[in-house]
Amino acid sequence: MTKVLIIGGGGMVGQKLAHRIAAGHLSLANPDVTLFDMGFPENSADASQITGNVTDMATLETLAAHRFDVVFHLAAIVSGEAETDFDKGWAINMMSMWHLLEALRNQHTLSDGMYTPRIVFTSSIAVFGGPYPDKIDDTFLCAPQTSYGAQKACCEVMLSDFSRKGFVDGISLRLPTICVRPGKPNLAASSFFSSIIREPLNGQEAILPVPDTVRHWHASPRSAARFLTHAATLDTSLLNGRRALNLPGLSCTVAEQIEALRQIAGQAAVDHIVPRKDPAIMRIVEGWPRNFEPDRARALGFEAESSFKEIIETYIADDLPR
């Protein structure tokens, strides 16, 4: 049996991951999954549930004592909220990682070094800051320009050092913006990238707060879950000590997103998109990466969509309410 913990397992990506593991996509013997989160959706994936807060050290110590073989750490507040609530952002998005690593290291020590869990951490392309080259390669500096990005960057460095010392065996995945997210808009500044596809497909209005020339880097929720299961069994010696990976994604403009929507759902769907510039969101989005050359991740077998049409079709297949 392989004991698997998904911290942030109540969230959208956590649920996708749990479903993917249940469907047999984790190449480890007999995975037994536990979800940890502050709450869970009604139709939660079939798995044990533990309710708690990652900012509580005692809770993390209790979790660590279960000695999970694989720990997916997905818990975070999103970029918009981390920007408005500075304390909460650093507490949840950074300090909880420190306390988790310390709790796992303690188990490693108690086990005389026998217990060294795989940690898969969802970082983000928000670790980068402009000005950018046309395509960001695998040796480009991190210079985060949001608190969210700064918190993710610190976690990457801590996870890498705990791994280098052999206490855990970690990997950080710099996820593209996940699109199309099912459900409702969230406080992420990137939320509109999903809204302008999802709402029209559901017959609802969506606000487009930026010019349609904005270029960005996307992958579907299905790809996100696939990245995570792939990372869980990757030979981390192949990372050569650089344990944070830029992942594959699809680079396209908002205009190209909208054109893909038109091809799939027609002009009537596109007519639900209402352009209404939001200077605050425009300023944040302006600082985001537009395109990558993720050679390392591709060589390690990570794969994403090759067209935005494919991303929309994935949403329709996996998440569009019937």
Place this chain on the structure above:
Amino acid sequence: MTKVLIIGGGGMVGQKLAHRIAAGHLSLANPDVTLFDMGFPENSADASQITGNVTDMATLETLAAHRFDVVFHLAAIVSGEAETDFDKGWAINMMSMWHLLEALRNQHTLSDGMYTPRIVFTSSIAVFGGPYPDKIDDTFLCAPQTSYGAQKACCEVMLSDFSRKGFVDGISLRLPTICVRPGKPNLAASSFFSSIIREPLNGQEAILPVPDTVRHWHASPRSAARFLTHAATLDTSLLNGRRALNLPGLSCTVAEQIEALRQIAGQAAVDHIVPRKDPAIMRIVEGWPRNFEPDRARALGFEAESSFKEIIETYIADDLPR
């Protein structure tokens, strides 16, 4: 009056900095310097002294309440010690920065945003990890391969985010290896770079633990102090949100170091160098940067030595016991 705090003011670079400020090299009105450290040398620079430990939060809060205009944060344990004492390294080299920033932010808030101190933080080229290009440019990734480097990298990211939010006004200086250090060898793996010059000039034997083909990046203690005073009055808006700088230095091999020593002090001095390979040090040094192209720092007016001979002459002028 300009209130100046030097955290780590009892150390070698802290003392150099205090002397430099006393000599009128800080372009701020009437600097009043306070040194903070666990202890001070007998011949300490003329300045107020506060004894304490940076790992004590209450101490940092008391310090912050003085509302220093400029805070130099130099306190750290060196790379060798951070590597052997994992807990101590993260506590002193990383968590103390977090608590310092939180204490200063609290003063910023209490002052209704009127108090925003300049913070000058001594980071290190240890934030980098190989493989390297021939010269590391200003957009090369951080991938630290020591705990010391990881701790410095986290501090840079935190300082940058607190600065972006306007709580403090910070800059991180990635110092070259400081050479020739006066005094005794320390626990830094880089200690031999100074020993092989300093000990022979003082008529003593020095061990060379690496091949003389090793290339590295150096600057003198005088340059280090000059970097710090320069950074204290720099217009940080010129940093464009990238608040960690690779500084100028001199790239040379150990053979070139030894040849410069021969030119200045003759073969008799060189004969004091005893090659004795140390695999542990060789492994650490192998992972270190060899050369940089620090265009940004140069454009911002930072300057270092242009020959290793000049570095030795600086040691003789400033620090060689008479």
